[in-house]
Amino acid sequence: MRGNMGKEYETVIGLEVHVELATRTKIFCGCSTAFGGAPNTHTCPVCAGMPGALPVLNRRVVEYAMAVGLALNCDIVRDCKFDRKNYFYPDNPQNYQISQLYLPICRDGFVEIETAGGSRRVGIHEIHMEEDAGKLIHDEWEDCSLVDYNRSGVPLIEIVSRPDLRSAEEVMAYLEQLRLTIQYLGASDCKLQEGSMRADVNLSVRETGASEFGTRTEMKNLNSFRSVRRAIENERERQIDLLEAGEEVVQETRRWDDERECSYPMRSKEDARDYRYFPDPDLPPVYISQGWLEEIRDRQPELPWEKRKRYGEEYGIPDNDIEIITGSRRLAELFEGASALCGQPKKVSNWLMVETQRLLKEQGMEPEDIRFSPEHLAGLVKLAEKGEINSTVAKEVFQAMFDRDVDPESYVEEQGLRTVNDEGALKKTVEEVIAANPRSVEDYRNGKEKAMGFLVGQTMKAMKGKADPGSVNRLLKELLQHWKMD
Amino acid sequence: MEKTITDETIEYVSILAKLTLSGEEREQVKRDMGRMLSYIDKLGELDTSGVEPMSHVFPTVNVFREDVVTNGDDSKNMLKNAPGEKDNMFMAPRTFE
Numbered sequence: 357m358r359g360n361m362g363k364e365y366e367t368v369i370g371l372e373v374h375v376e377l378a379t380r381t382k383i384f385c386g387c388s389t390a391f392g393g394a395p396n397t398h399t400c401p402v403c404a405g406m407p408g409a410l411p412v413l414n415r416r417v418v419e420y421a422m423a424v425g426l427a428l429n430c431d432i433v434r435d436c437k438f439d440r441k442n443y444f445y446p447d448n449p450q451n452y453q454i455s456q457l458y459l460p461i462c463r464d465g466f467v468e469i470e471t472a473g474g475s476r477r478v479g480i481h482e483i484h485m486e487e488d489a490g491k492l493i494h495d496e497w498e499d500c501s502l503v504d505y506n507r508s509g510v511p512l513i514e515i516v517s518r519p520d521l522r523s524a525e526e527v528m529a530y531l532e533q534l535r536l537t538i539q540y541l542g543a544s545d546c547k548l549q550e551g552s553m554r555a556d557v558n559l560s561v562r563e564t565g566a567s568e569f570g571t572r573t574e575m576k577n578l579n580s581f582r583s584v585r586r587a588i589e590n591e592r593e594r595q596i597d598l599l600e601a602g603e604e605v606v607q608e609t610r611r612w613d614d615e616r617e618c619s620y621p622m623r624s625k626e627d628a629r630d631y632r633y634f635p636d637p638d639l640p641p642v643y644i645s646q647g648w649l650e651e652i653r654d655r656q657p658e659l660p661w662e663k664r665k666r667y668g669e670e671y672g673i674p675d676n677d678i679e680i681i682t683g684s685r686r687l688a689e690l691f692e693g694a695s696a697l698c699g700q701p702k703k704v705s706n707w708l709m710v711e712t713q714r715l716l717k718e719q720g721m722e723p724e725d726i727r728f729s730p731e732h733l734a735g736l737v738k739l740a741e742k743g744e745i746n747s748t749v750a751k752e753v754f755q756a757m758f759d760r761d762v763d764p765e766s767y768v769e770e771q772g773l774r775t776v777n778d779e780g781a782l783k784k785t786v787e788e789v790i791a792a793n794p795r796s797v798e799d800y801r802n803g804k805e806k807a808m809g810f811l812v813g814q815t816m817k818a819m820k821g822k823a824d825p826g827s828v829n830r831l832l833k834e835l836l837q838h839w840k841m842d
Numbered sequence: 843m844e845k846t847i848t849d850e851t852i853e854y855v856s857i858l859a860k861l862t863l864s865g866e867e868r869e870q871v872k873r874d875m876g877r878m879l880s881y882i883d884k885l886g887e888l889d890t891s892g893v894e895p896m897s898h899v900f901p902t903v904n905v906f907r908e909d910v911v912t913n914g915d916d917s918k919n920m921l922k923n924a925p926g927e928k929d930n931m932f933m934a935p936r937t938f939e
Contacts, residue, residue, distance in 0.1 A: 386910065395917070396931060397930075399917060404923075412905060413905065413906050413907065418906075446934035499936055501934045502929065502931035502932065503933075503934050643904055
């Protein structure tokens, strides 16, 4: 980006991404992690920070962190441990957060990203495990803060990238790749809006070609992909304006205001960031044996980039279909499941690419919210393939499947939607339609092909949509030819 | 030899600990802290060459729980310890967000 003084600037970005893990219970106690419970109904002396309560580590947290680390090409730190990060804030009832500073569970990985500028590798500095804080609600009436500790102690991993990102596009691609990988692993649902994935952006600018980094700021409160993008663009411009005016960038934490589309400093100077980390004496260290590591490695599912490659070799569907289908774990499951059952990957892919996308968009849903099963999708493909329903009926059945996951076979039966293959009955209807529409027959005879469409439509209507359009067309043509000879 | 704690250190530590100290308390704390640090310095007299650093005093690793919900709604008990309560939540001094 060019400043007013003609200087070229480069943006340097590193990300800290917090991900809530999909465990049933909290990281150090047996309280539920279910979202949306009444305030403080998922709390106990451990996660409410009562003196003397003792934390015990949830094994699944370690396993999810290992799985994410392996997928992001990290070294797993075989001897890791927990430390206390000390600070006072009402959302943190112990006055310290249990986290990992000295020996985080994963180090030195990378993520491969694709942008218009080509593919690039983004370094992962480390991944550590920690606990989430409670939720603060400001009470205007009492002029105080109210605290709900249901989220306190929910397990998080924090993925810290190296300052390898150079633009908002690259940041989007990186976040998208993390989200998809972690969803494939089943380690989190990674929803930015609901806070199960949160990104803090460290950003600095420097003159292009400079070898030193500029002073960076940290931006918090970014809860959508859109706000991440807007905040990056805004902060880059703010820092360049400062430098161009001969001022200095102050190293600080800033809070993004999504409504006003600007940021402001969060912490005052006397709130020095001195967390006085020390090892948590309540938690013995974690030792990851070779056997345990191998067990997790063996359990790794096929990851998005592996799937993309295999689909290209195996299914013969277009690249765009592959991109969209592997872009969601749920779509990929539906595609593979239904294709295996009906042996028609091309047809399955069509349903997922056209009707599914249309209805998702119409109802403002994510692919992850799809309710129908691969069995039912395969059933629908088979019914259509065998000519038992025509394409209009198929769409109607699909809609019912999408809404209520009906079994297409029994739905078609119950609703009487099966195509009528009774040639006699069809012929009788066609004759009736011809007799009832002399104008159209006349038009057709005078070479107006459009009249044929009308007659097909009338026949389909008379058959309540249950005729095979091909047969209707053929019969109409035969009979009209006959008619001409009269 | 007793360690000397400077006024700057006491000032900084009291900010971190969110404590306001009177002049007299400040002098007392400076003396106490100096004595504590001198006591800890005794460890420096030990020869620790060849001793592996340890991160925990007990020779135990991997104390885990399985991922099973064991706790129910105990909010009534939890809130007994709250400084104030409203709508089943803990009342805390206003924070600015």
